[in-house]
Amino acid sequence: MLKARYQYKEAATVYFRVCTEEPLHSAVMLEQASYCYLLSKPPMLHKYGFHLVLSGDRYKKCDQIKHAIRTYRSAMSVYKGTTWSHIKDHVHFHIGQWYALLGLYDLAANHVLEVLACSHQSKTMQELFLRDFLQIVQKTGKTFEVSKLQLPEINISSLRVIFEDHRTYASSAAASVKEKIWVSLEEEMIPNLSTARTNWLELQSKLIPKKYKESNVCVAGEAVKVDIEFKNPLQIPLLLSSVSLICELSENSDEMQSDANSLLSGLQNDGESTKLNHRDVNFENSLLSVSDVGFSLRGGETTVVQLTVTPRVEGILQIVGVKWKLSGFVVGFHKFETNPAKMIRKRVQKAKHPHSDNLKFVVVKSVPKLEGVIHPLPKRAYVGDLRNLVLELRNKSEFAVKNLKMKISHPRFLNIGKRESLNAEFPACLEKTNSDHSGVPANPTDVSHSMFLFPEDTIIQGETPLLWPLWFRAAVPGNISLCITIYYEMGDISSTMRYRTLRMHYNLQVLPSLDVSFQISPCPSRLQEFLVRMDVVNKTSSESFQVHQLSSVGHQWEISLLQPVDAIFPSQSLMAHQALSCFFMLKNHGKPSTSEDEISYHFRLQGTDGDTSTVDFILISRPLKNDNNPVGSDPPHLFSHHACHCSTASTSSISWLVDGPRTIYHDFSVPFCEINLSMTLFNSSDVVASVHINTLDSSTSDNLNDATPVQPATSSDNQEGWHDLSLVTDIKVTSDVLKVRTSKSTPVESVSPFIWSGSSSTRVQLEPMSRSEIPLQVSVFSPGTYDLSNYVLHWNLLLSNDEGNRDSRSSGKCQGYPYYLTVLQSD
Incomplete structure (x- = not known):
């Protein structure tokens, strides 16, 4: 009566209330109630599906399996496309079980297949679903192939293809390097296409049919590698075997000829083509071979597997997809269709191509590799x-x-x-x-x-x-x-x-080891001799080193120690975090005699060029043998520490040395004593230098016996040179203009104890990196010790217009440095 009055909601309530404990009666009443909910205005779909499920359970209890399947299948129309994952899993799983009871294993497997990737379920339910599915498949008695099997999940977006054309790789690490890095490195090596008329790319463009111009190129007998990411969405382990690529090779005798001349006469695209799929032919006799791997995935694990295919003849190779076997019973396969793959080492293409084109290769004749x-x-x-x-x-x-x-x-x-x-x-x-x-x-x-x-x-x-x-x-x-x-x-x-x-x-x-630094100071009393300080710090946390040798690049340099080796290295080694300093003399013999090979090797290691105003040091050390590094555990090797461009140049481009006797005996019954000296000038610059020397006669007594020591005048900002500090503090500077040494006031009528008797002004030009010797003479009138530093040296670099803008100083004025001469009365 209620249904005749279109009161379906009330009718459904009545059907539900009249249900008894008898299963068949309850199943019919619940099914009628579900139809009333469907016909109500508006339709109550959730209650419709829920009552169908309740009805199906009652049908199953009274062994009405077909009716149970019918009601469950009707309920599926309600839950399809919704997020009600648990109820959908319940419906699919029970339909699959009931089909299996009827012996319809194919239909049963299809329904249980829908609940395999149930990551939202508990571990117990996941084990139940997978176990029942495998049991159903076993009962079919045949290999069960599933397209897009959800176990495991395949990340198509991460697909990565590695192949070799004229570019080959020694390892997978080399294939992962960005192509632009290789291109820049090979820029000078690869022949220019404009000059190399027989370049293989130009020839290959004639060998490849027009419809395959955008395809990649691979070589017969060389593997094409595909990296695929597999993920286990479940909490239980999965066992995969026979994982391999699905490929097709088309051998076209009309299009793929090795003779370029015959191809140039006309390429036909209507030749007969034979497609070979590696699943359909014997593995040993097929024209291509594929890798076959097996592995297991723990719960939630993701792994990347590299699969390969190796074409054996020329033709067109198409990578169609991937297949695998789950737990030894179910064969799953996935075809690559829409998403683009990441191609490694392919030629730059003008436009993006669909996935199928990216996985298509023209196989050319085998070449050496x-x-x-x-x-x-x-x-x-x-x-x-x-x-x-x-x-x-x-x-x-x-x-x-x-x-x-x-x-x-x-x-x-x-x-x-x-x-x-x-x-x-x-x-x-x-x-x-x-x-x-x-x-x-x-x-x-x-x-x-x-x-x-x-x-x-x-x-x-x-x-x-x-x-x-x-x-x-x-x-x-x-x-x-x-x-x-x-x-x-x-x-x-x-x-x-x-x-x-x-x-x-x-x-x-590369980890830090020994840090080596050098400080070089020119010697004031010797030309081309230098005092060098070497600082060495062991920056490792646990390694010790034996210092073996210190050398310089170039035979023009001579190194001599100022201390014995035992005093510098008491323990003969540098322990972790230890530091030491030592001093030695460095002498320049002038003309270098080092072989070009040695200099080239050193500059190659350091990435530097030679410089005549600098010196390069090499400190050789060996690893200290200990319990962690026993003798013979590693092949013998050295450690070489290079310090480059250590400057030997002073702030002045001109250096000089006054040489002559230090002590003279003279009978002063003769009024004066003439003493000959020499001044050696050296130009360390790379341009011609003009040098002007002015000698200044002392107006006072510089006799040290009278306790009137002399001191170099205070240098101006434009002066260079070495100046020794006297131990006597009774010093008085009275003139900064003439830059001459003065002492305590003396009577004007006093006579100077010595004079410069040679030329008072001398000019000379020095070529780049050259030296010159100038004679000097001094006349002494009384015994004593005299400081012959009362002279001034002016220098000027003769720069061209282009060189005039350089930052280095082009001129200067230097006060003479102390030279002590002792004259004694002879017996």
Whole structure:
């Protein structure tokens, strides 16, 4: 009656109340109540679905499974597209169970499949769903294939494809380096397209059919790698096996000819093509091979798996998707359709292409490929660590490669040696000898440009590898990304590619070790002699070093210690955090005699150029053997610490030295004594210098026996030179204009004890980096000790107009430094 009056809501209430404990009766009444809720205005869909579920449960209790499935399937229309995940899981799971009871395992598996990726459920429920699903699949008695199986989840956006055309990679780390870094490194190595008419890219454009112009290029016999991210959304572990790529290879005899001339006459796109899918042919006989891996995923774990496909013949390769086997029973597969993949090392394209185009490759004829490794290159080192490494290059192809070139991103860390120094422990140039040096850069001209040309007769072919020595030195602390690229050309002139490059990459961590610094002061009494202070600090936390040798770059320098070695290094080593200082003399012999190889090697390591006004020091040390670093645990190696551009120049461009006797005996029955001296001038600048010397006669007695010592006049802002401080404090300066020494007032009529008897004014021009000797003469009238510093030296650099804007001082005036002469009465 209520339904006839369209009172469906009230009718539903009545149906619900008349339910009894008898299951079948209750199931019918609940089903009728659900229909009333559906017909009510507005429809009450939630109650409609809820009462259908209650009805289905009653049908199941009285073994009316088909009716139970019918009511549950009707309820699914309500929950489809909603966020009511738990009720949807309940409905799908029970429908799957009931279909299994009826023996309809395919339908049962399809419904249980919907609840597998139930990350919102508890761990117990997840185990229940997966176990029942696998049991149902087993009962089917056949391989169950599922498109887009939700276990595990695949992150298509992270898809990463790595392939090699003319650019090859020694490791996955090298493939991860940004392409612009490789391009800048290879800029001088790759032939210019405008001059290289036979460049493989131009030839390849003729070999590839027009409809495949935007496809990537790979080489037959070389793997294309795909990195795919798998994620387990559940709390329980998953076991995956037979994970591989789904690929197709089209071998087209009309389009893919190796003869370029026949292709130029006309390419036809209507030739017969045979598609080969690796799932449909025997693995050993197929024209492509794919990798097959297995792994397990813990609850919530995400991992990246690299899969490969290797085409064996020329053609068109299409990567369709990925497949895997879950728990050994269920085969899942996922096709790559819409989202773009991240392509590594592909040519720059004018526009973005859909995913299917990015995963399409033109397979060209097999060409030689170099494989390279540097051993034993450390992953961690201390600053100054110097080792001999070996570059090993192999070519497994029957065709040779030639015209090899190599370039290194950080030439201060890797230096290319000569082939004969393959077994040397350290560069011979670090030991100063008069013989020719070995173990240093093979071609200084090439090294200066950071590109090395292998000898013209270098050919790599077959099983014999090429071994070449490299000198490794950890130049500066930090995390270093070391990139090496090797260019080579094909010996087979019929090869599609004329050249290829091998890219190698290594990450290196360099830690601080010894910090070495030098302070240089010119010696006031000796030309070209310097006092040097060396400060060494061990900045490591646990390492100790034995100081082995200190040397300078260039045989024109001579180092002599001021203290015995035992006094400088009492323990013969530098412990962690220890510091020390020592002094030594440095003398310049003038003309350098160092070989070009030694200088080139040092400048290569430091990235510097030679400078005649500076000196470079090399401190050689060895790691101290201890319990943590026993003898023989590592190959022997040195630490070389370089201090470059230590300036030996003073603030003045002109230096001088007065030389002559220090003590004279004279019979003063003769009125005076004439003494000959000499002044040596040195021009340390790179331009001509004009020097003017004025000698000034003393108007007072400078006899030290009368306790009237002399003192250099106070220097003006434009004066240079060394000035000794007297121990006597009774000093009086009366004139700052003439810059002459004066003492206590004396009578005007007193006679000067000595005079400059030579020329009172002398001018001379000095060529760049040259010296000149000027004769001087002084006449002494009485015994005593005299300071012959009463002269003034004016200098001026003769600069051109272009050089006049330089910052360095171009002129100056210097007061003479003390020179003490003692004249005694002879018997």
